[in-house]
Amino acid sequence: MTDHRAELTGLLAERARALAAGLSATPVELAYRNLVLGPGGGPDRLTGTAELTVRVAGYDEYPVVHPRRLALLRGGDGWRVEREEGTGGPAPLWDLGTVRAAGGEHCLVLGLADGPDPARLAAVADRAVPAVTALWGSAWAGRLLLELPATEEQFGRLLDAGPAGWGGMAAVTTAAPGAPWHTPADRVLVNPGAYEGLSDFGRQVVTTHEAVHVATRADTRAWTPLWLSEGVADWTGYRDSGRSPRQIAPELARDVAAGKVPSALPADRDFTAGAAGIAQAYEQSWLACELIARRYGPQRLVDFYRAVGAAGAGTGRDERTDRVLRDELGLGLADFTELWTAEVRRLAG
Known part of the structure; x- marks a missing residue:
């Protein structure tokens, strides 16, 4: 086989420049x-395989890597790419349609031309970032990169998951593929169906929740319990907000009123998408972190979270x-669980 590598490398370099030009509103x-x-x-x-690397300036320290499969055809004017497709893993947003962007003071939202207006999401994210920084400090980047597809099916493709993996999920923070584990390229992926169905208040809570996951990435480890990481994000x-515990934890309050009182903090498996009782798991986790913040102060909650990650x-x-x-x-897990169970029981009143 004749070696056409130099010519094809030049072709792909030109293709990358053209793709970047098509995303002219995005750095x-x-x-x-x-x-x-x-x-x-x-x-x-x-045929060919290659890695398409993408770095959003100001947001990605390392490029995101998308494995690609290429079908190459030579005509009278030289080689061209007849077809390009992903070979697995999450799809890049531009595989789904024409990308449009909206920038905010603290964020960049990448959406699709036929989807919801990304500027509306940018306004919500711009409120979320300062709220997170006020509690968690300024050691994180202080900015969010969000992707807003047009449909729930596209949301699943960005996650590389079927409906069972994202059903009912309004948003999720993911570490994009290819970046080192210690400096992941975080994206907040928004499910347009579930997100648009929320109230303005609910959208703000969800976006702030995801911003906490981005801000606490460096302090979160495999051994951090999900009740803690999801609890601090919800808290x-x-x-x-001025909302009462019964307003924030309505599903849990109904369970308690019916005599169903949990005896242990939620396990990681309780947060699996589609799991029975997932709403209660989040509400139980919020209540655990609310207990710490009210009893010891918000800064002690932050310190405790970071200490778990550093353990x-x-x-x-x-x-x-x-x-x-x-x-x-100053108290062990059994004593803390007992205090938390008492807080859960109070929801019945």
């Missing part, structure tokens, strides 16, 4: 790398959480 840098060629079934056809979202591996999760609770708050 994006694109490039193809690691081109591997193979036979295409004829002298004027080749920050509802902070200073290191080596023992079981409950043992580690128990140790950090004793160090930070």
